[in-house]
Amino acid sequence: MRDMPELPEVETTVRGLAPFLEGQRLTSVITFRPDLRRPFPADLAQRLTGATVTALSRRAKYGVISTDRHDHMIFHLGMSGRWRTEGGAAGKHDHLLLETGAGHRLFLHDPRRFGSVDLVSGDPLASFPAFVTFGPEPLSDAFDAAYLAQALVGRRAPIKAMLLDQTIVAGLGNIYVCEALNMARISPLKPAADVSKAKLAVLVPAIKAVLAAAIAAGGSTLRDFLSPEGDLGYFAKDWRVYGREGESCECGGTIARIVQSGRSTFYCPKCQR
């Protein structure tokens, strides 16, 4: 089963790229086609070539490469994107090259081209439109049970849909929401406003735990993740419910698959109420 890169995969990508880019001057910035999901910024090469990378960071499922010119390149991996760090020549699915003063050649590789690259000036948190609408980071202290309870007041949509709403919490995707709801024993179908405060107090740490575990697992498989031959994959292969329709939940119930908003939801009808 394939799904798109989620927050832990992007976090691991950013951590993996940092040693190649931080403090490095970009000596060459080349695009090999005009667009991914949307066109590359027309002035991408002009604005980034010669700039020094000051920091790498992540916001939701976006990576941010910041420079000493106060320009920030913001990338999204879409469905199938990854960065290739081994250098060499550009391959068929390599669409952007960053070359550094140390001689590293980093290719943005994206066979399905649902990813994106944008360039913003100044504070990206204030100037990149998507970031302005985002809710808090799930791993931040701002995302706690009190915040979530307030955000869900009066919301009749299923709790699963609300957790995927980036304006409520930024960066959660299908897999980790399924996993966290199972861990917290909450039905994905339950109207969000009806989830008790006691349950939210279990859910929030569950969300943080599934993300942190995936990031920790990612650190040990970083080499594979950045490899062009390796499947993008996911770090945590032993999902609790995701992709396990018909198998047993740890409570003894049988894991079901339903479709919500066009996406597969895996859950245990016995223990998730």
Ligand SMILES: [Zn+2]
């Ligand atoms: Zn169960």
